[in-house]
Amino acid sequence: MALVIDIIIGGLISGSTLALLAIGFSLIFGVARIVNIAHTAFYMLAAYCIYVATQKMGLHPVWGMLAAIVLVALLGMISYKALINPIREHEGAVLIATIALAMIFQEIMSLIFTGTYLSVPALIKGYFTLLGVKVFYQQLLTFCAALLVMAVLWVFLMRTKLGLAIRSTAQDREVANLMGINEARVAMMTMGLSVGLAAFTGAIVVPLTILEPHMWGTPLVMMMAVVVLGGLGSLKGSFIGAYILGFAEALVVFLAPMGAYLKGSVALSIMILVLLIRPEGLFGVYFEEER
């Protein structure tokens, strides 16, 4: 029984983190067709912001989190305006530009903080025991925060004017433009929202992990796998895909401890298998015309 609880908890925590990252990534892809490879680099920047705020400036972690989310979201919008918007029509160029952006962020962090492994304290310290399994309060917080943020995002997209504009732009950019929506502005706002989500993920995950300038690489691969599995640009697909891969990882660690390092590979294999059966992903659209 404890093993099942372990797998459920492991899958939920891992899935929640992936879901937060993947939804942000899907959002900007769905709206502006931007494959933002720097998405997890923004997550890394937020983590360093919190480190500076809490360990260097002595601020409470909550203030550090808020500052990190605001600053990184702003940086995301500036990056969009300065770097991505001028070349937006060339998807390949955008892809390369965001890779370059991520590398620049990585190297800047390497220069400032070197490759030394750093950490920040948990927002809520300690753990509780659930049916014999120890769970960090921080993990519970991550899970609850992920669900809350996704609920807020759903309300925002479904019940606000900006949300409607974002959804309209995601469905058809040209028609949205013809209807008077400033598509470029919506794209920039969405970029801020998307990067803000990445920063939020970084903020709640950083106490559970370690900081180093290359920490964006592994989550990037898993996040992209989630997005492809769920269907490019589909928020629902990203959400469900994240939990599928999260549970796949947990199953590998608990059922094959000698192969724990293979958890990423197994998750990616599942993605490939699903794509072989359904090339558009679980909730994606096969042809552009289907939009």
Add this chain to the structure above:
Amino acid sequence: MNRLDKGILISVIVFLFAVSPWAVVFGQEIKIGVIGPMKFVQGQGHWNGATMAAEEINAKGGIQVGTKKMKIKLIQADSNEFLNVTDATNAMERLMTQDKVDFVVGGFRTEAVLPMQDIAMEHKKIFIGCGAAHPELCLRVAKNYNTYKYWFRGTPFNSTYLVRAAFIHVGTVAAVLKQSLNIPKIKVAVVAEKAMWADPMIPAAEGALPKMGMEIAGIWRPSPVATDVTAELSAIQRSEAHIIFTIFSSSVGIPFARQAGELKIPAIQVGINVEAQKDGFWQATQGMGNYVMSSNTYCQGVESNELTKAFVDGYVKRFGETPTYNSDTYSAIVHGLAPTIEQAGTLDSDKIVSILEGRVYKSASGTVKYMKDAEGKHLHDLTFGPGFLTGISTQWQDGKLAGVWPNKWKATPEAPEVTYKGVVPIKIPPWMIEKYKK
């Protein structure tokens, strides 16, 4: 001879002079390449150790090479080997062809050091490894002496001995647990990062630990860069292991120690955790790495021999932190290369090799004697054992790194006890005492 012919002749003479070994001898500097991942603690250790060595030697006027005193000039090469092995080989190539170094010290990951070794050997330059532990690096010397004789291991001793030392540490802790907590049969969880150097340690542990009267509770192989190991820790707790035998050289050592401490997993961590050897470990684990033990080379207050204190104190004074084993670039230069060059009276690699491989000398971590294999072939590997290099074991005790081994260690029942100055008793985590103390 017309002017053009003269010009060509002079150019040829200058070229031949430039590429000949005499150019080095006529120069006033000995160039030592220091190669390592310079943006990381390991590379910084390489560089700091070498810097200290160069400063010390140069302050005395340099190294006596024949009739000349030659100062040391260090050339830094960032191998970036954690991220890209190609960067490492390029950095070594640059040291050889552009910087034209006389010697090289450093290297960290076996996967990167193997190709770097090939490049240095091709150029017949002595390369003293100060980081990689895989036996293959030295087996190559025995297999193909003429090609690989320029390679010497500087630190650590090879992974076979690393694991042997780690087993001794596990055995020591098991004895403490049996005695103080009355645990009749010690169960050991083996947790090794998935890396080339750690692979041979798994079958070794499976063979040795049962022979030492312990039971293996399970084997886990997390990724070297895993950031969440709560799943592994849950499984380890369920296995009711008393000892967690760790084999980590990468970042996974931090989340593992931190999360195990936060979850108060009732088992003591012993083995190799390179991150736990560093002063920054306490901050990196937010103080949750208490009671974590690791094989180590240096610890403030612990003396392997009469040279240790001066080196450790000098290093702490100069760089503000305890040296790690990568800082043994210091001993590689001060105790290994410098006296050998003086003895040889030349920078000729072949002459230096023939002297160095026969020397037995003291370094800051013990006595260095290069081994031969069973057939008497040179390995240029380090001899492990009492009287030579043994390493130490350290434990984090309430925010301070303390030396805990060797403490009355007997290599064989007949052997004399070995205790290094400054070692203290091992502490068991209180939550473990709470669980097992009847």
